[in-house]
Amino acid sequence: MRLSAFVSVLGLAGAVGFGVVCTNQATAVAIDGFALPTLAAPEDGLVMVEGKLTAISTAARTVSVNDTRIVLPAGMLIDTSGDGVGDITLEQLNDPTLPTAIGGSMIINASGANVGGVARFTATDAYFEFAENVVVGPLVAVNAAAGTFQVAGTVVRMNTDPRLPAKITDLGGNTIPLSALNGFEGTSVSVSGYMLGTELRAALVETSVIQPAATDTVLVERALYDAAKRTIEVRGIVTANPATGQIAPQVSIDLSCDGLGIVTANVVPDVALGQGTFKWKPNNNTVLTHPGTVCVKTATSPSAQRIVD
Numbered sequence: 001m002r003l004s005a006f007v008s009v010l011g012l013a014g015a016v017g018f019g020v021v022c023t024n025q026a027t028a029v030a031i032d033g034f035a036l037p038t039l040a041a042p043e044d045g046l047v048m049v050e051g052k053l054t055a056i057s058t059a060a061r062t063v064s065v066n067d068t069r070i071v072l073p074a075g076m077l078i079d080t081s082g083d084g085v086g087d088i089t090l091e092q093l094n095d096p097t098l099p100t101a102i103g104g105s106m107i108i109n110a111s112g113a114n115v116g117g118v119a120r121f122t123a124t125d126a127y128f129e130f131a132e133n134v135v136v137g138p139l140v141a142v143n144a145a146a147g148t149f150q151v152a153g154t155v156v157r158m159n160t161d162p163r164l165p166a167k168i169t170d171l172g173g174n175t176i177p178l179s180a181l182n183g184f185e186g187t188s189v190s191v192s193g194y195m196l197g198t199e200l201r202a203a204l205v206e207t208s209v210i211q212p213a214a215t216d217t218v219l220v221e222r223a224l225y226d227a228a229k230r231t232i233e234v235r236g237i238v239t240a241n242p243a244t245g246q247i248a249p250q251v252s253i254d255l256s257c258d259g260l261g262i263v264t265a266n267v268v269p270d271v272a273l274g275q276g277t278f279k280w281k282p283n284n285n286t287v288l289t290h291p292g293t294v295c296v297k298t299a300t301s302p303s304a305q306r307i308v309d
Helices: none
Strands: 046-057 062-065 068-071 105-115 118-129 133-143 148-151 154-158 167-169 188-196 199-206 218-226 231-239 250-255 263-270 275-280 293-297 304-307
Touching (some): 154 188, 218 293, 231 293
Parallel strands (some): 167 199
Antiparallel strands (some): 046 062, 046 105, 105 118, 133 148, 133 188, 188 199, 263 275, 293 304
């Protein structure tokens, strides 16, 4: 989950929330009986709305967020994973056989214009997540056979809703199975998801599990975006390769984990500790938008992913 880009709006208001969006363009449809004021420039008609989803019409292809109705063009996919890529259709979001999406959070960037004297708002991108519930605390018990575990007093089951991704990660950000939690009772676990009955249905579980490494391992300790200076700081640890004892000289850093614009950073080795450290902070005004996530790896290690603060 990550902060969305804020869009300046004249005469229109947006609420603050979280998310990232996928893009599309289409002809707008008149949906409200009022007109926008005269716009000083076309970009002044851009709208960003973040808040509670209160209505969906698959027939009209509209959603209502913060009492603003917006058309989602045919073919637009809604991002549910936070990676900026569309995942599901409006019809899938509103599937009547699954828990309702009403009451969840939605983030939409849209364009507003007057057509025939009537305001039209058309989405250019959209992100959805269920109303988020979070528990952070000690791992109390694990029942891999039943598919549940307990954090503090909350029973957790991994979400199986096909509209939303679900994963458990170890201390290095690597995906692990639920059974890997066995033996780590008493360690700290963070769970986010939504409540269904008395269980928390998890979308993301971040644990303190440390897995025996077959190769060298990367741990991203910090990933912090500075919006004022439009730069980012990424730092972490690289363990020595257990087979060779060698510490990788460099790591590859992939902002947004999209395979584009990958950079390298040198690793400072500490042979006595059997690990090295890395830090990367580019010049100001070189990272123009919040990347959401960062993936870091050596030439031989698995990729370690971290959400950017």
